[in-house]
Amino acid sequence: MSPAQATQASIERTALRRSIVAAAALGGLAMVWGVASELRILLLDGAYALIGIALTWFGLQAARAVEEGPTKRFPFGRDAFTPLAVLLQGVALAGTLLYALADAVVLLREGGDPVATRSLVLYGLISALGAAAVYVSLRRTGSDSDLVGAEIATWRASAVLSVGMVVGAVVAIVLDESTSLDVTAYVDPVLVILACVALAPTPVGLLRSGVRELLQGAPSAEVQESVRAVVDQVQNQFGLDEPIVRMRKVGRKLFLEVDFVVEPDGWQVSDEDDVRRAVLAGLEPLGFELWAYIELTTDRSLVE
Structure with a gap:
């Protein structure tokens, strides 16, 4: 490995560790807040982040394995760990979104569930700022690593999800106070459905990238x-x-x-x-x- 490649590998490891710490903090906050407020959209956000921790950790181990280079057992190296990690991240995120989408549809069919919209606005603002900060921080590393790229895509999606929470909750508050419509019961499932649709391109992109490299497809x-x-x-x-x-x-x-x-x-x-x-x-x-x-x-x- 050349000095330039060693530097890029070090940047990659640092970025992945930073992402793990941030995901633990924001994901833990989302799960606790979601349980306390009984908000499914927060539980989705927390699960999205906490599942990402395990996948990022796997990505970190993959990066270390790749750095070891060729061995007698793996004469061409173990670089396939990188697209495998990206693929697993896509599978896990897609599974999370599908489960959340199904749960939201069931809740919507049952008439929804009233929620504390102002609490949702507060969490959404905190989460959006945190996710955006991590996204910008990872972008500034200048790493062209596929693993770091997957993390950047995940944090960008998380920031979009949080902004969607705030917008949806604010709209619900305005409608609730200005009309006779009782919309608060539908805020949570509708936001979950919209979030799943908005986030769908992220796991799809990760799956496409991982499969293409594992099948030895041409690069970009x-x-x-x-x-x-x-x-x-x-x-x-x-x-x-x-x-x-x-x-x-x-x-x-x-x-x-x-x-x-x-x-x-x-x-x-x-x-x-x-x-x-x-x-x-x-x-x-x-x-x-x-x-x-x-x-x-x-x-x-x-x-x-």
Whole structure:
């Protein structure tokens, strides 16, 4: 692991620990407040945060395993732990939202349950400020880690949920005081349903990302464009034909295969090494742990 990669790994660990502490504080507050006030939306918020603690801890262990690098048992390293952690986070969050959604629908069908809307406003403000502060703090780390990215997405969703609580509760208070409608009984289940809908893209995105990497799918379009730009530059530099390029990303590791088809007897091994060095040097600024296979061959059938 290069010094730059070691620095990024340290930033990743610090960010994950910070997220765990914040989730424990806000999640604990939500559960206690939710039980005391019998507000399902607060219990959802607390469960969302506390489940996240276990998943973040797993992510932290995954990061440590990845840092150990290749071993005899895992000659290519254990980078697959990273997308696995992201996938599990998506599964757990999706399960939490589905349960909360079903519970809210049942409560709504039963006529709702009156709640203390002013208490909901106060909690929502505290939670929104706390979640937003953690979100900004993690963004400022500048980490491009998938694990930190998952935490950022989770805290952004938590902040949106809290803002939704405040808005919904304020609307209910206004309607309750200005009309004869009794809407307080429906505030809690309606807010839970709206929150589940608003938060749904977060676990969906985590699931998509985790599955794509575990199935060895191609990296994001942005990464592909950056890699392709380097390969095109090397191709033009050495006067090579269009290569066959394959790539996949697992955690911080980028696997790349570039196959150039050349004319017989025109290239030496040292020339091939020059091409390899040029590609590796061009990709270094991307910051990935690179596993690159750059080959020159005279037989296209060997690389197709």
